[in-house]
Amino acid sequence: MKSRVISVRHFFDGEKLHPEPCRIEIADGILRSVTPGPAPDADEHHEWMLPPLAESHCHLFLDGDELDAAKRKAHLDAGFDTWLATGRRNLERCRDLGIRVIRDAGDVHGVNHRLREIAAGMGIRVISAGKAIRKAGRYGSFMALEVAGVDEIDAAVAAVAAVAEDSDTLKIVLSGIIDFANGKVKGEPQFTLEELRRLVDAGHRRGLRSFVHCSGEDGPALAVAAGVDSIEHGFFMTPAILEAMAAKQIAWTPTFIPVEFQYREPQYGGWDAPTRGKLRAILDNHARCLRLAVEYGVPVMAGSDAGSFGVRHGYGLLEELALMRRAGMSEEAVCAAATNVPRRHFGLPPVHLRPGERADCIFADALQ
Numbered sequence: 215m216k217s218r219v220i221s222v223r224h225f226f227d228g229e230k231l232h233p234e235p236c237r238i239e240i241a242d243g244i245l246r247s248v249t250p251g252p253a254p255d256a257d258e259h260h261e262w263m264l265p266p267l268a269e270s271h272c273h274l275f276l277d278g279d280e281l282d283a284a285k286r287k288a289h290l291d292a293g294f295d296t297w298l299a300t301g302r303r304n305l306e307r308c309r310d311l312g313i314r315v316i317r318d319a320g321d322v323h324g325v326n327h328r329l330r331e332i333a334a335g336m337g338i339r340v341i342s343a344g345k346a347i348r349k350a351g352r353y354g355s356f357m358a359l360e361v362a363g364v365d366e367i368d369a370a371v372a373a374v375a376a377v378a379e380d381s382d383t384l385k386i387v388l389s390g391i392i393d394f395a396n397g398k399v400k401g402e403p404q405f406t407l408e409e410l411r412r413l414v415d416a417g418h419r420r421g422l423r424s425f426v427h428c429s430g431e432d433g434p435a436l437a438v439a440a441g442v443d444s445i446e447h448g449f450f451m452t453p454a455i456l457e458a459m460a461a462k463q464i465a466w467t468p469t470f471i472p473v474e475f476q477y478r479e480p481q482y483g484g485w486d487a488p489t490r491g492k493l494r495a496i497l498d499n500h501a502r503c504l505r506l507a508v509e510y511g512v513p514v515m516a517g518s519d520a521g522s523f524g525v526r527h528g529y530g531l532l533e534e535l536a537l538m539r540r541a542g543m544s545e546e547a548v549c550a551a552a553t554n555v556p557r558r559h560f561g562l563p564p565v566h567l568r569p570g571e572r573a574d575c576i577f578a579d580a581l582q
């Protein structure tokens with residue numbers, strides 16, 4: 215077969231970003247050669263070549279394109295067929311944008327498990343949390359099973375066992391949402407250290423890594439002490455928590471974009487100037503902590519929380535990458551956060567774009 219010669223300006227091979235334009239040759243699906251310098255014989259020109267992208271945090275059954283609050287609320291009661299159709303559309307868009315790995319961060323109806331099968335037929339690997347776990351009456355009704363009863367924690371551990379039957383990972387809701395007007399997280403953490411430890415251990419015994427929705431100082435500190443595998447969102451992060459995360463190699467998915475959207479488009483939340491100032495301060499602390507996380511060696515993963523208000527599936531991840539870059543992460547670290555760092559964390563083989571290896575790559579004209 216005739217080989218394709220491609221000229222790329224930025225080439226991330228899975229570990230390293232090459233500092234200059236390259237001439238790439240691909241034949242029979244194999245990467246034949248990578249030569250630094252111009253490619254006067256190129257058949258194609260692209261800005262970027264890198265392994266397929268991984269979206270580390272989204273909710274496939276939710277419609278992030280919908281900005282009408284009443285319609286978003288109605289969608290939560292729309293029924294399985296509607297959720298499935300929404301999820302299928304979201305998967306198609308992700309595929310078209312070069313996303314091949316998606317971790318679904320929980321839906322209470324289990325639509326994500328059905329979408330996992332559909333995605334497999336589209337060449338996308340969905341890591342599905344199934345139903346997340348939350349405490350009775352607390353935040354997370356759209357994504358999480360509620361554990362209640364006389365002995366709540368035993369019920370929660372039993373719920374973990376039930377979830378483990380068909381889930382790839384364990385999602386735990388530990389803290390509530392952010393009260394933007396007051397610039398803090400609503401309520402105490404949902405579980406005590408002892409409870410959280412039991413949940414995490416129950417997941418580990420069944421081979422499930424845990425990822426935990428939490429923000430504020432109390433939530434992430436508790437999550438680190440309990441030995442969770444990944445912290446999601448983590449707004450109001452501190453250097454001390456990041457140091458502990460680096461020591462235990464706990465991953466962080468910072469999900470800038472849902473909060474950035476509230477800052478950029480304050481009319482949807484009805485935020486006044488002082489609240490907008492609080493949003494800015496939250497985002498600035500997040501950016502500062504992201505730089506520290508990289509410096510300390512925390513595994514950082516790119517996830518958008520697509521499906522949440524103002525965050526579109528697919529495009530949300532690209533916006534997240536731009537925000538991570540703007541926060542001061544290097545292009546190389548951003549590429550790793552959107553490819554091999556999450557692949558390794560999810561137990562998938564990393565992709566290496568080296569001569570002689572399969573050309574499992576995407577081309578993009580603008581990555582960020």
Ligand SMILES: [Zn+2]
Pocket residue numbers: 271272273319519
């Ligand atoms: Zn989420």
